[in-house]
Amino acid sequence: MHKDQLLLLLLLLLPRSFSIAIENNQCTTSCGEVANISFPFRLKGDPTVCGDPNYELACINNRTVLDLYSGKYYVRSIDYTNYTIWVADVGLQKGDCSSLPLRSLSCHSFWLHPNSYECGDYTFYGRELSKTVSIVNCSKAVASQFYIDTLSCLDGVKFSNFSSTRRRLYAMVDANVSYVETACTIELMAMIPGWVDGDDLRSYAQIHEQMVYGFELSWLPIVAEMHCKHRYWDIIGKHQIRCGPKSKNF
Numbered sequence: 568m569h570k571d572q573l574l575l576l577l578l579l580l581l582p583r584s585f586s587i588a589i590e591n592n593q594c595t596t597s598c599g600e601v602a603n604i605s606f607p608f609r610l611k612g613d614p615t616v617c618g619d620p621n622y623e624l625a626c627i628n629n630r631t632v633l634d635l636y637s638g639k640y641y642v643r644s645i646d647y648t649n650y651t652i653w654v655a656d657v658g659l660q661k662g663d664c665s666s667l668p669l670r671s672l673s674c675h676s677f678w679l680h681p682n683s684y685e686c687g688d689y690t691f692y693g694r695e696l697s698k699t700v701s702i703v704n705c706s707k708a709v710a711s712q713f714y715i716d717t718l719s720c721l722d723g724v725k726f727s728n729f730s731s732t733r734r735r736l737y738a739m740v741d742a743n744v745s746y747v748e749t750a751c752t753i754e755l756m757a758m759i760p761g762w763v764d765g766d767d768l769r770s771y772a773q774i775h776e777q778m779v780y781g782f783e784l785s786w787l788p789i790v791a792e793m794h795c796k797h798r799y800w801d802i803i804g805k806h807q808i809r810c811g812p813k814s815k816n817f
């Protein structure tokens with residue numbers, strides 16, 4: 568490959584370029600537990616200069632909320648050194664394992680409908696950002712360590728009519744779709760932190776705890792976009808992206 572076609576970059580050097588809007592004191596910088604809201608994020612209602620329109624958050628009842636694919640997620644924290652935002656579905660309630668996410672979400676949603684966030688990427692971070700939990704609906708009991716019974720939590724609660732039809736609901740962590748029994752269909756997907764070891768999750772209550780805890784998304788797309796000045800870019804390794812030679816306008 569040609570030397571000047573490639574630019575190897577250490578993204579951790581980048582945050583300096585984002586101070587543009589931060590000094591504008593018309594920008595709301597905190598909402599509830601999120602004490603550091605700054606570029607590229609901005610709160611709804613703040614001047615446009617405060618952030619990028621693709622990274623708008625809302626402050627509702629003293630909680631920071633991210634709208635994503637018609638779902639709503641509480642923002643737990645934002646990390647500006649590794650470009651990650653920590654979120655959890657608003658439907659999930661701590662201590663109530665019958666509470667479910669309002670919306671099904673997995674990294675597939677991000678791949679099918681690319682948006683302003685990266686999901687589950689491990690090349691850049693050297694580890695997965697999130698794992699997927701699939702809630703499957705099976706027409707028979709499945710005896711397998713990969714199928715974790717949800718009985719004490721989900722039995723007849725939110726999924727109506729399930730007990731009456733003798734179907735059973737299980738949770739699977741990072742399910743390989745080709746392993747899902749033909750007797751089962753995936754009803755709902757949710758995300759948990761990438762650093763959780765699926766083998767440590769023995770009960771649905773434990774899985775639920777991780778769902779409540781939430782998952783990380785990364786806003787690398789805009790960081791790379793700005794750094795590469797609207798050329799194409801690639802993630803090529805831990806904390807490294809590569810800017811392509813071509814402008815996106817062609």
Ligand SMILES: *[C@@H]1O[C@H](CO)[C@@H](O)[C@H](O)[C@H]1NC(C)=O
Binds near residue numbers: 598599600629
């Ligand atoms: C908003 O949330 C913060 C942090 O959780 C808390 O310290 C503050 O008292 C809350 N304010 C109101 C008006 O509830």
Ligand SMILES: *[C@@H]1O[C@H](CO)[C@@H](O)[C@H](O)[C@H]1NC(C)=O
Binds near residue numbers: 605
């Ligand atoms: C908030 O983030 C900005 C941008 O990275 C940083 O300059 C600032 O020190 C952070 N402030 C706090 C309180 O973490």
Ligand SMILES: *[C@@H]1O[C@H](CO)[C@@H](O)[C@H](O)[C@H]1NC(C)=O
Binds near residue numbers: 646649651692783
């Ligand atoms: C980002 O930083 C936060 C706090 O420093 C840390 O908890 C989190 O694991 C980091 N995420 C990644 C992907 O490195």
Ligand SMILES: *[C@@H]1O[C@H](CO)[C@@H](O)[C@H](O)[C@H]1NC(C)=O
Binds near residue numbers: 704754
């Ligand atoms: C499980 O699948 C059956 C058959 O497709 C369906 O009738 C039922 O509503 C599903 N149950 C849940 C809880 O989704």
Ligand SMILES: *[C@@H]1O[C@H](CO)[C@@H](O)[C@H](O)[C@H]1NC(C)=O
Binds near residue numbers: 727728
């Ligand atoms: C449960 O099943 C019955 C009969 O199969 C149906 O009439 C009823 O609407 C179902 N309830 C819900 C909440 O889906």
Ligand SMILES: *[C@@H]1O[C@H](CO)[C@@H](O)[C@H](O)[C@H]1NC(C)=O
Binds near residue numbers: 744745
């Ligand atoms: C999923 O399972 C199939 C069949 O066993 C296997 O060939 C494939 O490599 C697995 N995929 C992943 C991502 O583990």
